[in-house]
Amino acid sequence: MVSKMSDSSNSDLHEEPESFVIEKQAQRRIFKIIVIGDSNVGKTCLTYRFCSSKFPDKTEATIGVDFRERTVNVEGEQIKLQLWDTAGQERFRKSMVQHYYRNVHAIVFVYDVTKMSSFENMPGWIGECDQHNLNRDIPRILVGNKCDEKDKIAVNTNLAQKFADSYNMPLFETSAKDDEKANHVDAIFMTLAHKLKNAKPMMPPYLTNHSRNFNTVQLGDSLQKRGLERARAEERNDSCSC
Numbered sequence: 001m002v003s004k005m006s007d008s009s010n011s012d013l014h015e016e017p018e019s020f021v022i023e024k025q026a027q028r029r030i031f032k033i034i035v036i037g038d039s040n041v042g043k044t045c046l047t048y049r050f051c052s053s054k055f056p057d058k059t060e061a062t063i064g065v066d067f068r069e070r071t072v073n074v075e076g077e078q079i080k081l082q083l084w085d086t087a088g089q090e091r092f093r094k095s096m097v098q099h100y101y102r103n104v105h106a107i108v109f110v111y112d113v114t115k116m117s118s119f120e121n122m123p124g125w126i127g128e129c130d131q132h133n134l135n136r137d138i139p140r141i142l143v144g145n146k147c148d149e150k151d152k153i154a155v156n157t158n159l160a161q162k163f164a165d166s167y168n169m170p171l172f173e174t175s176a177k178d179d180e181k182a183n184h185v186d187a188i189f190m191t192l193a194h195k196l197k198n199a200k201p202m203m204p205p206y207l208t209n210h211s212r213n214f215n216t217v218q219l220g221d222s223l224q225k226r227g228l229e230r231a232r233a234e235e236r237n238d239s240c241s242c
């Protein structure tokens with residue numbers, strides 16, 4: 001069973017005096033990344049792969065949210081990525097939803113490449129972020145998981161890429177399960193870490209004002225779906241032989 005909280009650090013702090021370690025940790029920037037998408041797409045496995053460097057033996061549907069952390073070195077700075085692995089099932093999300101969306105620094109949207117409905121639901125997840133006033137400028141990444149299931153692929157790369165482009169997000173197709181893709185999973189989160197490091201300096205989440213109000217315009221459902229429709233239309237044009 002996966003652990004609720006793990007911190008895999010690549011720093012060599014163990015050899016430093018305790019007071020120095022505490023001081024260094026106090027200065028360390030923490031970035032909150034939420035991982036969202038349908039139930040069963042592999043959010044828990046992806047975050048576990050990144051934080052514990054392995055595929056979990058067994059997982060159960062996430063209830064509310066699980067947290068995992070990993071400290072990474074980005075261009076000489078130790079930054080802590082705090083991953084919020086959110087429940088995909090509506091009944092396990094309800095009570096926690098407000099907490100997910102506070103003080104978010106980056107978002108990872110996950111779908112299952114073997115399940116078209118999980119991709120088709122992406123506009124809904126993006127819409128949920130908009131409804132909670134998440135700024136469109138915060139880094140976002142689209143991840144198609146379970147690429148190891150080569151015979152079952154239902155969402156082709158071209159369609160996913162067009163969709164990602166329409167939202168200005170990078171697309172990563174990967175597998176939390178495939179050991180050979182472990183570096184790839186790391187690359188996804190490290191891409192975000194680099195983007196976050198170079199963003200404006202931010203206060204750690206525990207120092208920010210939780211009741212902050214945002215003025216982002218909320219987008220309607222129809223606008224959310226337009227990205228998916230546009231990706232589909234462009235794909236039809238691409239595959240037309242005329």
Ligand SMILES: Nc1nc2c(ncn2[C@@H]2O[C@H](COP(=O)(O)OP(=O)(O)OP(=O)(O)O)[C@@H](O)[C@H]2O)c(=O)[nH]1
Pocket residue numbers: 037038039040041042043044045046059060061062063086087088089145146147148149174175176177178
């Ligand atoms: N083949 C394959 N199976 C995977 C992969 N990642 C996850 N799985 C399996 O997919 C199932 C769901 O994985 P989870 O990580 O629990 O999915 P989740 O998105 O966190 O689900 P919720 O907690 O309900 O939101 C499990 O049986 C995993 O073993 C992958 O990369 N490849």
